[in-house]
Amino acid sequence: xxxxxxxxxxxxxxxxxxxxxxxxxxxxxxxxxxxxxxxxxxxxxxxxxxxxxxxxxxxxxxxxxxxxxxxxxxxxxxxxxxxxxxxxxxxxxxxxxxxxxxxxxxxxxxxxxxxxxxxxxxxxxxxxxxxxxxxxxxxxxxxxxxxxxxxxxxxxxxxxxxxxxxxxxxxxxxxxxxxxxxxxxxxxxxxxxxxxxxxxxxxxxxx
Numbered sequence: 001x002x003x004x005x006x007x008x009x010x011x012x013x014x015x016x017x018x019x020x021x022x023x024x025x026x027x028x029x030x031x032x033x034x035x036x037x038x039x040x041x042x043x044x045x046x047x048x049x050x051x052x053x054x055x056x057x058x059x060x061x062x063x064x065x066x067x068x069x070x071x072x073x074x075x076x077x078x079x080x081x082x083x084x085x086x087x088x089x090x091x092x093x094x095x096x097x098x099x100x101x102x103x104x105x106x107x108x109x110x111x112x113x114x115x116x117x118x119x120x121x122x123x124x125x126x127x128x129x130x131x132x133x134x135x136x137x138x139x140x141x142x143x144x145x146x147x148x149x150x151x152x153x154x155x156x157x158x159x160x161x162x163x164x165x166x167x168x169x170x171x172x173x174x175x176x177x178x179x180x181x182x183x184x185x186x187x188x189x190x191x192x193x194x195x196x197x198x199x200x201x202x203x204x205x206x207x
Contacts, residue, residue: 033052039164065091081104085131088149118195130194149194158182159197
């Protein structure tokens with residue numbers, strides 16, 4: 001019995017150690033260390049290591065960025081169309097990175113329009129109503145990243161999804177609510193947005 005207890009105890013500590021090693025360094029979206037007011041739509045920024053910087057475009061759209069490496073980011077954000085949104089990007093990398101981040105209300109080139117319904121890779125139907133699309137390009141490699149957007153009554157059941165250019169379709173990823181934000185851990189950058197499950201078909205089937 002004692003031997004079994006020691007084995008179970010050892011297994012428990014190994015699980016804790018593994019969880020600690022593999023967990024994301026940044027556990028939640030916190031208050032920014034710096035706030036930059038941007039009166040226009042574009043802004044070139046240098047973000048220092050481990051410094052959460054919030055860029056507020058036209059006093060509306062807030063983009064928070066933090067990384068464990070230095071970042072040079074060229075922002076392009078159509079804040080007048082997007083309106084009040086609070087988005088956060090956290091990056092874990094091994095070298096300094098150069099990036100571009102383009103934020104739009106819709107993505108017409110990809111067929112992403114407000115109010116439209118889409119069937120994605122898992123064959124489920126989703127609606128686009130978030131009014132926020134972020135296209136991120138990175139010149140360099142990173143270990144992983146976290147995307148977050150503030151939860152509202154409208155997007156509470158939403159999921160982060162990216163556009164697969166090779167297959168020309170949207171792909172949803174596991175999404176959780178953490179400290180009031182819809183959050184997803186990702187291993188690549190692309191065009192990302194929030195899609196809402198369409199329950200219309202299910203309701204009709206039940207009725």
